[in-house]
Every structure is written in structure tokens, then in C-alpha cells.
Amino acid sequence: MNKSLRKPLIVGNWKMNKTPHECVELLDELIPMVAEVDRTDIIVCVPYVDLCAAVEKTRGTNIKVGAQNVHSAPKGSFTGEISAEMLLEIGAKSVIVGHSERRTYFGETNETVNLRARAALDAGLKTIICVGETLAERDADTTEEVVGFQTKIALQSVSAEQMANVVIAYEPVWAIGTGRNATTAQAQEVCAKIRSIIRKIYGEYISEHTNILYGGSMNAANCADLLNEPDIDGGLIGGASLKPVDFTVIVKAADDVN
Secondary structure (H helix, E strand, O other): OOHHHOOOEEEEEOOOOOOHHHHHHHHHHHHHHOOOOOOOEEEEEOOHHHHHHHHHHHOOOOEEEEEOOOOOOOOOOOOOOOOHHHHHHHOOOEEEEOOHHHHHHOOOOHHHHHHHHHHHHHHOOEEEEEEOOOHHHHHOOOHHHHHHHHHHHHOOOOOOOHHHHEEEEEOOHHHOOOOOOOOHHHHHHHHHHHHHHHHHHHOHHHHHHOEEEEOOOOOOOOHHHHHOOOOOOEEEEOHHHHOHHHHHHHHHHHHHOO
């Protein structure tokens, strides 16, 4: 295991927060705080209505912009959806697929997550695929089985070449926005399992070069311990990404790794 093969990655998931004006205000505060960071990639995944403002505001900075979901079709009668081509033309570089809130509230399945991921990858977007178990599944001791199955289905028909644009985010559903966190040992155990699945499918080289993030309420207080685990290469950050000071602490903690 050589963690230095992977550049740390911190992704802010703003969820349904911030108008375009508020988006610019937040970025105005964040940009100078992280300007000196050079060993960690930074992405903010903003609401669709904020994408143009965010892309323009971050132009020439070390922050990249992503979306929070994408449809599997290039166009068509899919009211309320957005295509990978649309995201690319706006200037988005990445997208989240399969977030637990999409699975829980909007009917996303392992199969639709795979279709969306493949569409994003075919278009050349960096694709952050979320996997994670519920509290009932954790208590039933089926975490590895559930997360392993989600990972395998999400990666069906994804080529070895496309894996260069794949990021897996482990986000235990029971730890998102609840203030309850997996221990560093629990997070590391599942991230190591995800890496072993990637190794079985694609081989050692790709598994060693694929970023695996932890996405269960990582914050300024717990980030350093989590980020120093051998199979945790960064974080998918929810609430703390809306607080520039806290988000900067997480980014700099990642930058200190290796």
C-alpha cells in the first residue's frame, strides 16, 4: 500500500444550499483561504443554479466545480434532469452520483447509479460514486456485503481506462448529517474492502491509483485522524463545506498527509 500514489481529494457537497449570489459570497471567502494548497485537489459540487456563477468565480483558482447528479441520457423527455453534455458546456468538471439522499428520497437504485456513472464517464467527467450502508445493515453485520455489491454494480461496464476518472465515496448512511460518525477503524475497514474489490476487478495498479473518500460527517475535528488512514484518500464533505473556515481545516489536513 503506497498512499503517496494518490493525490488527496476533498469534495464539498453543498446539497440544496446557497443561491447564486450566496455561492459567490462563500467562494469569495474560501478562495484565498485555500490558495496556497498545492498537494490536494479541491472540488465544490454546487446546486445546478449555482454552476455558472461557481465556474466563473473559481476560474484561475485551485478549486474545481462539480454537480450533484446527472442523467444517463444525453437528451430527451426527462423533466427536471440534466445531462453530462450540459454540465460540460457549463464548465463543470465532475459530478456526484448515487448519493444516499438520491437513493433514499428519489428512488435511485444500484442500476440507475451505474447508468448515470457510465454516462458521466463517457463524457469525460470525474465521477464520484457514493456507496454506503444503512444503520439496519450495519447492525445486521452486512456492511461489507452491501457496500461490496453497490461498488460492483456501480462499476459494471466501466473500462479500466475510465477508472482514471472514478472516485468512490464511502458514506455510511447512518453517519450523514446525524453527528454520529464511524470510527476511524470502521471507516478504514470499509474503504480497504472497496479497494480490494477494485483490485479484483481491475488489478493492483488501478486499485492503488483510485481515490476512495470517506463521506460520513467528516469535519474539522475528526478529519486528521480519518485522512491519515491508509485507504482514505480524502473526504466528501457535507455541512462543513458550507463553512469556509472548517472546510479549509479539512483541506489543509489532507494537504499535510504524505
